[in-house]
Amino acid sequence: MAAEIELQPRTRVVESNGALYLRLLDKFAKIEPADDFSRRLVRSLFSGGSLADVLSRAAPTPVESACLAIIDALIAEGFVTERPTTLGSLKSDFDRFERELAYLAAWETGANTRYQMLERVRSAKIGVFGLGGIGNWVVAGLVAMGFRKFCLVDPDIVEIHNLNRAILFSPADVGTKKVEAASAFIRRMDATSEISCNDILIDGSDACRRASSGCDLVISQIDKPLENIQHWVTRGCLEAGVPLLLVSSLSVGPFMISRNCGCVGCYQASQMDRLSIAGRIEYVDPSYPRPESSICYRASITAGVACREVMAFISRGLDLTTRDRVWRMHEQTMEAELVPFSKRADCSTCTIFSKQESSDVRYAPG
Ligand SMILES: [Zn+2]
Structure with missing residues (x-):
């Protein structure tokens, strides 16, 4: 026995x-x-x-x-x-994650037990790109769920106006780098955490490719420059072979677990078709500045959905919802929808990578 x-x-x-x-x-x-x-x-x-x-x-x-x-x-x-008598090297994980293990039990199979799911959570390295409002709640959610290896990417310092939607930062952090304040929060929550901090600006796909190196998954909520950033991050992660989940306010997806998934370019093109606008938006006229509005619950609702998708992908227990689909919530009615779309042969963001790999095997290690 x-x-x-x-x-x-x-x-x-x-x-x-x-x-x-x-x-x-x-x-x-x-x-x-x-x-x-x-x-x-x-x-x-x-x-x-x-x-x-x-x-x-x-x-x-x-x-x-x-x-x-x-x-x-x-x-x-x-x-x-x-x-199992131990969970990784950490006997204390049994107590800390007792209720999460009971939750994961609903999704386990003989080949993928709740303990194996939690082990994957404990060993996966997650790249979190962007530590604004959504990134704050993403990090807090992931570390609460047991994620402990992070690559944090954000060039900014904490400013007083960030605190209206922050959970990682306090007034004492104003003036410090966001990556360092977030790292300190994670270490307070989990003394076994392993964190690399990267305060670079993602200014193209090369920067994203370098920053995502070694990650099992990147979750990106960087929103500037609006017209380019999601395409840069997509290309960078495709080049690096790292799965990517794109997130923006009240919108989660697409989740690219392999090169056969539709990307943000494919998604935007499908929306252009719906709106009868040809091509994709390449440039937003800066004479129409986008006012920056934000509030805590937009960030925390979005991050909650994103964390669910990260858990689904890493644990391999739950089904992924945002592959070739984008989750969106309408704030006024609080109705959510999943917008389906397909990978497109004419996509300028992902097409060149599709030809390099035909199998549909997810490329996450471990
Ligand atoms: Zn595409």
């Missing part, structure tokens, strides 16, 4: 007609009678641990054999499974 065992967190328990019924998806198990002993045993199995621990919490010695018979039956039915 494994060193540690536990009852699957998804198991639902009901009492009926003097028996305990356990349900896990389409499987049922029955323990009878429903008495103090059987209730203690089920509670003990939910807590998990070594067999000796489970037994000591569940039963006085005289009924140990009854316990073992029930546990053996629950193992045979798949209700009770092995639990």
Whole structure:
């Protein structure tokens, strides 16, 4: 028997007609009678641990054999499974992520357990490009979910007007580099974190390619210069072979997990078709300055959706929603929509890369 065992967190328990019924998806198990002993045993199995621990919490010695018979039956039915005794090198991860593991249990399969999902989260290196409002909530969400390896990219310093939508920064950080203030936040949240700070300006695809090197995923919410930045980041990540999730206010996607996915150029072209405008916008006349407005909930709603997609991609548990689709929310009605689009042969942003790789295998390592 494994060193540690536990009852699957998804198991639902009901009492009926003097028996305990356990349900896990389409499987049922029955323990009878429903008495103090059987209730203690089920509670003990939910807590998990070594067999000796489970037994000591569940039963006085005289009924140990009854316990073992029930546990053996629950193992045979798949209700009770092995639990790894360590999670990476960090035993404390069990306690810290107890509820996240219970959440991930809903998405696990025999080939991809919740522990393997969490291991991927703990070992993936995420490039976070842009530490404005959305980037703040993205970083906070990712570190809360257990991500601990980051490459932070932003050239700016913290200014007082950033605080209306910041969660990483405090008034004491005003005047310091955003990457350093964000790094300090992450280290406070997770002493095991590994962070590289890059205060460069992404001013073309080359800068993006260099900055994304070594990342398992880049999530970018840089919004300047408006007409070019998403295309530069897309090209840079395609050159580097790094998956990319593009995010802007109340808009998440497209998620490019391989060179066969539609890119932001493909998406914008599809929108131009809808609006009957030929070509893509190459240039925005600076005589029409775009007023910079922002508020916290636009950033935090957007970042929440983006974090869900990052978890889906890295854990390989949930389905990705924003591949060849863009999630958008209308602020006035709070209605969300997924806008589908297709990869286009005439896309000036991604077409040259498509010819280099025909397989659809995602290129994230690990
Ligand atoms: Zn494209």
